[in-house]
Amino acid sequence: MLTDLHSVAQSCAADGTGLGAFNVIHLENARTFTRAAEESERPVVLQISQNAVKYHDGMLEPIALGTLSVAKAADVPVIVHLDHAEDEELCRRAIDLGFTSVMYDGSHLPDDANREATARIVEYARAAGVSVEAELGEVGGKNGVHDPSARTDPGDAAQFVADTGVDLLAVAVGSSHAMTTRGAELDFDLIAALRDAVPVPLVLHGSSGVSDDGMQAAIRAGMTKINVSTHLNKVFTGTVREYLAEHPDVVDSRRWFAPATAAQEAEVARLLRLYAEA
Ligand code: G3H
Numbered sequence: 327m328l329t330d331l332h333s334v335a336q337s338c339a340a341d342g343t344g345l346g347a348f349n350v351i352h353l354e355n356a357r358t359f360t361r362a363a364e365e366s367e368r369p370v371v372l373q374i375s376q377n378a379v380k381y382h383d384g385m386l387e388p389i390a391l392g393t394l395s396v397a398k399a400a401d402v403p404v405i406v407h408l409d410h411a412e413d414e415e416l417c418r419r420a421i422d423l424g425f426t427s428v429m430y431d432g433s434h435l436p437d438d439a440n441r442e443a444t445a446r447i448v449e450y451a452r453a454a455g456v457s458v459e460a461e462l463g464e465v466g467g468k469n470g471v472h473d474p475s476a477r478t479d480p481g482d483a484a485q486f487v488a489d490t491g492v493d494l495l496a497v498a499v500g501s502s503h504a505m506t507t508r509g510a511e512l513d514f515d516l517i518a519a520l521r522d523a524v525p526v527p528l529v530l531h532g533s534s535g536v537s538d539d540g541m542q543a544a545i546r547a548g549m550t551k552i553n554v555s556t557h558l559n560k561v562f563t564g565t566v567r568e569y570l571a572e573h574p575d576v577v578d579s580r581r582w583f584a585p586a587t588a589a590q591e592a593e594v595a596r597l598l599r600l601y602a603e604a
């Protein structure tokens with residue numbers, strides 16, 4: 327069932343479990359991740375990024391309406407979330423379309439501008455009963471350059487939440503986006519300090535670069551929403567590569583999508599269990 331992020335994240339934070347958030351690039355991903363969530367009997371966040379919208383020729387509706395329809399038919403709580411939107415108008419379009427959560431990412435802006443824009447989105451989202459995630463302290467790797475050095479200050483984070491009224495906060499604690507190896511070293515003391523200072527659930531971005539143990543330790547230290555994308559692309563593409571090497575005569579895309587989505591489904595189910603057992 328389509329569910330709001332605020333209540334699910336609050337309940338995960340209260341019981342110390344992680345909430346898996348996975349990026350939908352193609353519509354198949356929405357079904358794959360939802361099937362994995364149903365198997366694991368866990369809630370899941372299906373997130374569509376501004377970059378994914380760009381990939382779909384700037385059209386939000388086709389991928390979004392399909393994903394919303396998958397979420398509504400699910401047996402478990404499914405949140406449909408806009409990820410890393412730097413465009414305020416895109417946030418408003420997603421809210422109008424029925425997304426249950428949006429991330430306004432103003433982390434590249436000067437602090438005051440980030441605060442003001444985030445507060446505007448919160449006001450619009452509140453009226454529609456939609457949750458808002460924001461980011462403070464830019465997590466590296468969004469422009470292809472890895473930089474795990476950014477850190478979010480706990481005092482600044484608490485003030486940012488008080489000023490904007492966001493439901494979740496993405497913080498910089500040592501991960502970096504789009505890593506294809508899993509050696510990121512997280513600052514667990516900082517995560518614990520942020521958890522103590524910030525009254526809303528925290529979000530770990532760039533989790534593809536974090537090991538299984540690292541993700542579980544991050545959840546124990548106080549992270550709630552765990553965003554994974556690159557790792558699942560790697561699983562998908564690696565499977566396609568192997569399958570096509572073994573079946574060079576196949577031309578029907580459904581034939582090679584099948585093993586690739588099956589591999590992603592197994593990996594998402596495994597991650598969701600890992601987050602539940604942190
Ligand atoms: O917002 C999405 C995530 O932070 C995914 O990052 O591709 O490094 O796992 P990742």
Ligand code: ZN
Nearest residue numbers: 503531532553
């Ligand atoms: Zn991210």
